[in-house]
Every structure is written in C-alpha cells, then in structure tokens.
Amino acid sequence: MSGAHTIELAGESVMLLPEKALYWPRERTLVVADIHFGKAAAFRALGVPVPRGTTTQNLEALDRLLAVYPATRIVFLGDFLHARAAHAKATLGAMAEWRARNPGLSLVLVRGNHDLHAGDPAAVLGIEMVDEPFEAGPFAFCHHPDIAADGYVLAGHVHPVFRIATRLESVRLPCFVAGPRRMILPSFGAFTGGHAIEPVAGERVYVATEVQVHPVR
Template sequence: MKREDHAALPLQLAGEEVLLLAQRALYWPREKMLVVADIHFGKAASFRKLGVPVPGGTTSANVAALDALIAACDVRHIMFLGDFLHAKAAHADATLAVMLRWRLRHPALRLTVVRGNHDAHAGDPPAALDIAMVDEPHVLAPFAFCHHPDMLVPSYVLAGHVHPLYRLRRGWELLTLPCFLIGDTRMVLPSFGAFTGGHAVATQPAERIVVSTGDAVFEVPGPA
C-alpha cells in the first residue's frame, strides 16, 4: 500500500502496525487483511421497495470501492464488521447478481462477515458467495472483530455499528467527515458502504480522532 499524499496513516494497535485508509477502511499488513464496517449491501434496494425514490448503483459502487483497495493493497482476506446486508430486500436478484459477479472475479479471496444487527434480520448471504459467517466477538489475536463496539473482551476491539462522523468547525465553517474513533481498548471504524449515512459523535477525553476526506486521512489535534 502506498502511503503517499496522506492516503494511509500508520498506527500501532495492540503491538501491531495497521494502516487507516482514506477509503474508510483499515489494513492489517501482517495478515494481509482489509477490515471494513457497515457496507450495507442492498440498502438502496430496500428503500426503493418501500417506495422511497433513491438512486441505484450503490451495490456497484460498493464493489468498485472494494476493487480499488484490493488493487492498492496486498489483500488476501476481507473482514466485514457486520451489517453486510441491509435487509431481506438485499436478496433481490439484481443486487445478488452484482455481488456474485464480483465474487467470481476474486475466487481466492477469503471473506468473513461478523454478523451485525442488520444481518440478523436480513439473513445470511447465499452460499454461492462463499463467505464465512461468524458471531461476535471473532478473535484473531490481538484483535477481536465485532460489530458492536461495547463488547467486553480481553482483546483489542475493532468494531463498526456507529457510523461515526466528526464535525470540524472553523469560525462559521462546518465540515462533517467520516472518522475513526481510537481508544485504549477499541477502535470504531467509519461506515464503508455507499448510501449509509452517519452520526456525529461526542468523543471521550482519551479517544483519538482520525478523519477521512475520501482522499486523505488526518488525525484531529487534541486539546492543548
């Protein structure tokens, strides 16, 4: 992974080097693992089924974003931190066809999904996608891969669920950006998926904030 132009921020977590990526993902070089949270495949299809006029193409945008990271990094394993499918409507033929075509382009890629709250309602993806489905916490030392960040485990928690956003204020200007919340015992990743939205978060004193502009990642300076 090239670290030019602030597209990746190296960080030590639990004795391991990881990279926080501008594309709202984490890369673990030792395991050649890409970690993404809350991709929410089929969310737009779910809204359209309810009669809400939202744009299409989000599934294709999600797989294109994954392809870009696979091309940029040496990825052998993708760990999805829950909410892989948004709802039962994500099993629509058109959505699954895009996902299956993507899977067939990467037959050797190992895929693991840690079930989240949306996965519990949507159900597991079809077996043809060849995805290992696991419950939280899924431990691969020194990390515990979770969906919910409040899991109490001895390992360092990597989680999603919150879709964190950080509000940067400069005078009258306000900019809201996806962010990584980094604490002593856990990290919450921003949502990866297209059309997922987010929630502005109030940070704890010991937490570090790394924001993503889409092209770069920067740590927000703490209080002086």
C-alpha cells in the first residue's frame, strides 16, 4: 500500500491511490473513473494513428490494484466504454478473459455520457448497470460532478490534472479534487488525456505520480 494517501471523507477512511483510483477499505471497494475502453480503437477507426494495446494496459492496471488491495467490488464512475468501437471482438475478448479470471468480483458501472452512446457492456462481463447517483453508505457514486445527491459525491467526467510549475519548467499531473460535498477522481484510462483545473475555495488537490499521492493545495 506504499504511496497511497489516506484521508477522511463523509466520516469514512478512504485511500487515494497513485494508480489514479480510490479504495474504500471498510467496504473493500475500488472506485475507478473514466477508463474509456475502446477509445484508441475508435480513433483508429477514424484514421488517426494512435497506439495499440491500451485495453491490455487498462486491464493490467486493474490487476495490479487487485493484487494489493483486498477488493470484492469495483465501482466504475462512468465512461467504461468510449464508443461503439469498444464492442470490437478483440476488445471484448480481452475484457472477457479478464472477467473469467475474476469471477467473484462484483462490478458496478454508473452510466456516463460515453456509455449512453456506446451502449451497455456485453452481458458476458457480468456488470451491474446503474444510473447516477448510485448510493452506498455516505457516498453517492456519480459520473457527473454536479449531480444533485444526498450523499457525498464521488465523480469523474472531468479528467482533472493540476499544473505544478517551477521557475524553469512545469508538469501536469493527474489529481483528485476534494471539496466539502464532492470529490472528482482522475481518469484511470491509459489513453484519456486531462483537463487542467484550478481549485476554488474549500477544495483540496492531491496529485498522483506513478508511485505516490501528494497533497499540494
């Protein structure tokens, strides 16, 4: 668990992970936002030369988390699939093989805007489909950060990154943005990009490097 940063949200202890996910220990739940399976395939279908292998990278990243954190459930905060191209045989085959290796793991997908266009994942993946907000304990699991909900909102959609600058250079890092009523998680996917954010009053930013989560503001 080295590199994780533990904080309290809505009275619950949660771990912000350098792998750009959140772990809720009491419920043995991993929370992942914006994995965007099939995004690279969608770009290639449009003639854009982008790298292959992002589906494998995403699945391997999930495997690394499951090897460290004793999760019995993963909640995906929307945009599990990027577009209808994600239903391609090769993409589905890789995901089905991963699912077969994790048959007892509960998977919940809160539908995001890309999921509505792509359609629900194949039934063979055994994913429970829900609409936002999906409430569990004190949390409301959402895709969009501005959804009205009774619980503390955990959301994605924004793909937040934070710019850290020195006098000579700067770097943009994926980040968690925590406010009084919501947290926005960074995008988990291997090919998703990021949107630079500037925290407002009452928000804290935690940047994720490859090995550590750091509070920066």
